[in-house]
Each structure stands twice: as C-alpha cells, then as structure tokens.
Amino acid sequence: DGGITQSPKYLFRKEGQNVTLSCEQNLNHDAMYWYRQDPGQGLRLIYYSQIVNDFQKGDIAEGYSVSREKKESFPLTVTSAQKNPTAFYLCASSSPSNQPQHFGDGTRLSIL
Amino acid sequence: EDKVVQSPLSLVVHEGDTVTLNCSYEVTNFRSLLWYKQEKKAPTFLFMLTSSGIEKKSGRLSSILDKKELFSILNITATQTGDSAIYLCAVAKNFNKFYFGSGTKLNVKP
Numbered sequence: 001d002g003g004i005t006q007s008p009k010y011l012f013r014k015e016g017q018n019v020t021l022s023c024e025q026n027l028n029h030d031a032m033y034w035y036r037q038d039p040g041q042g043l044r045l046i047y048y049s050q051i052v053n054d055f056q057k058g059d060i061a062e063g064y065s066v067s068r069e070k071k072e073s074f075p076l077t078v079t080s081a082q083k084n085p086t087a088f089y090l091c092a093s094s095s096p097s098n099q100p101q102h103f104g105d106g107t108r109l110s111i112l
Numbered sequence: 113e114d115k116v117v118q119s120p121l122s123l124v125v126h127e128g129d130t131v132t133l134n135c136s137y138e139v140t141n142f143r144s145l146l147w148y149k150q151e152k153k154a155p156t157f158l159f160m161l162t163s164s165g166i167e168k169k170s171g172r173l174s175s176i177l178d179k180k181e182l183f184s185i186l187n188i189t190a191t192q193t194g195d196s197a198i199y200l201c202a203v204a205k206n207f208n209k210f211y212f213g214s215g216t217k218l219n220v221k222p
Contacts, residue, residue, distance in 0.1 A: 031208040042118070042200055042214040043155075050208060090154065094208055098162070100146050101202075101210060103154035 002027045006091050006104035012112045013078065013085060021076045021107045023091035030096055032074035036060060037088040037106075046089075049074055078109065086110050114139045118201050118213035126221050129191050133216045135201030136183040145177055145184050148200040150215070155200055158186070191220045 004025045013019045025032065031050050035043040045058030049068040063082025068074055074093075078085045088108050092101040116137045125131055137145065144162045148155035159168045161177035161184060168175050172191075177184045188195055198215040205211070 033210070035212070040122075040198075040215075040217060042198075043202075043212040045210075045212075048209065094210075096208065098144055098160075098204065100148075100157045100160055105153040 004091055004093055004102055004104035006089075006107050008107060009105065011107055011109045013109060014112050016080045018077055018079050019109070021078070021089055021091075021109070023074045023076065023104060024072055025074075025091075025093045025102075025104075026072060027093055027095075027102060028071070029093035029102070030071070031094045032068070033092040033094075033101065034058075034064070034066065034074070034076045035090045035092065037090060039088075043090060046076065114203075114205070114211050116201055116203050116211045116213040118199075118216050120216060121214065122217040122219070124219045124221065125191055127192055129220075130187065130189045131191060131218065133186040133188075133199050133201075133218070134183065135185070135213055137201075137203045137211075138182060139203045139205055139211060141206040142179070143204045143206055146202045146204065146210075147175055147184070147186050148202065150198045150200055151196075158199075188218075191218075193220050193222055196220045 007022045033048040034046040047066040049055035065077045090106045091104045094101045119134045147158040159175045164179040172189045175186045200215045201213040202210045
C-alpha cells in the first residue's frame with residue numbers, strides 16, 4: 001500500500017540535543033512538507049520541498065533544518081536552537097496536480 | 113499576507129444536532145480549498161472545492177465554496193459521537209503550497 005511513514009511515533013529530546021524525525025513516502029510525490037501542531041491548534045508549515053535537492057522555509061523554520069537528497073525521503077532535524085520543541089510533527093506529500101495532501105501518522109516530540 | 117481563519121474555534125453539541133463550520137480566507141493565487149478531519153493522528157481528507165456554488169456531499173457531511181466572498185462552510189447533519197474531532201480547513205495555492213486554519217474542535221456529546 002502506498003503511503004507516508006513517519007518514525008519514531010514518540011521522541012524525547014534532552015536539553016542541547018539535536019534530534020531527527022524521519023519521513024518516507026512511496027507515493028511517487030514530488031512535493032513534501034513538514035508541519036508543527038500544538039495542542040488544540042491547526043498546522044503551521046515548517047519547511048517544504050517541491051523537488052529533490054531543493055526546499056523552502058515555511059512560516060516557522062527557525063530552529064529546524066531539512067534535507068531532500070531522495071524523492072522518497074524528507075527528514076526534519078529539530079536543533080537545540082528550537083527552544084520550545086514540544087509538539088506533534090506531521091509530514092505530508094502531494095503530487096504536482098491539484099490533489100489533496102497525504103499525511104503520515106505523526107511524531108510526538110517532548111523535552112526530557 | 114496569506115491567511116485562513118476558521119470559526120468557531122471549538123463547539124460542543126449533542127448527538128443529532130446539525131453543525132456548520134466556517135472557513136474564510138485571503139490567499140493570493142488560490143487553487144482550491146480542502147477540508148480535513150483529524151482525530152488522534154493524521155488528518156484525513158474530506159473534500160476539495162475548486163468552484164463556487166457546487167455542493168460536495170459525503171453521507172451526512174457537505175461543503176460549499178463561495179469564491180466571491182472568500183469562504184467555505186462544512187455542514188454535518190445528525191451528528192454522532194464519532195464526528196468528534198478537529199476539522200481543518202486548508203487553501204492550496206499555486207506551486208503546491210498549502211495554508212491551514214487553526215481548526216475547529218468539535219465535541220459531540222451523547
């Protein structure tokens with residue numbers, strides 16, 4: 001079955017530590033996205049990528065970094081510069097045509 | 113600045129009630145408006161609207177778009193406890209960029 005796989009489901013970060021969230025898709029989609037969701041809130045765009053080796057900052061990119069070396073993969077690193085990382089992180093992908101995004105099941109990140 | 117505003121932010125109803133959720137937008141290069149339902153994890157797609165005045169229906173849910181007044185509504189009739197969720201509205205722009213509203217949290221009580 002085609003879909004988006006995010007791992008891990010739960011992640012704990014210590015102070016000063018960088019952590020990386022994985023996102024893999026087998027839908028052959030060109031575009032991939034990372035969103036942050038705080039409790040009871042909507043989705044805020046962190047980074048997005050339209051094609052391999054290219055990505056753009058979203059509305060809340062500070063303290064985060066991404067790479068897009070393969071079409072299938074779009075990992076997100078939460079750096080120590082992100083002072084309030086506790087949130088639910090969702091990865092999504094979409095095709096170039098006017099189609100809805102597909103979402104992964106998310107990673108819940110907490111601070112130890 | 114592009115923005116998508118949903119109202120109300122939260123809503124409590126009883127089973128059998130009808131609810132209307134609102135989504136207004138100010139987005140350049142509008143391509144489509146989407147509604148998603150989010151329970152615990154991934155948002156699930158409900159509707160995509162591109163043209164004004166054409167109602168989309170799926171069971172007890174329906175939605176319509178007004179591109180002149182820049183808003184959409186999502187109606188749920190005969191609500192059930194399984195409808196309890198966050199309902200997200202998103203607008204797709206050119207170049208595959210999506211803007212989400214803050215969501216409406218719906219709680220349907222038995």
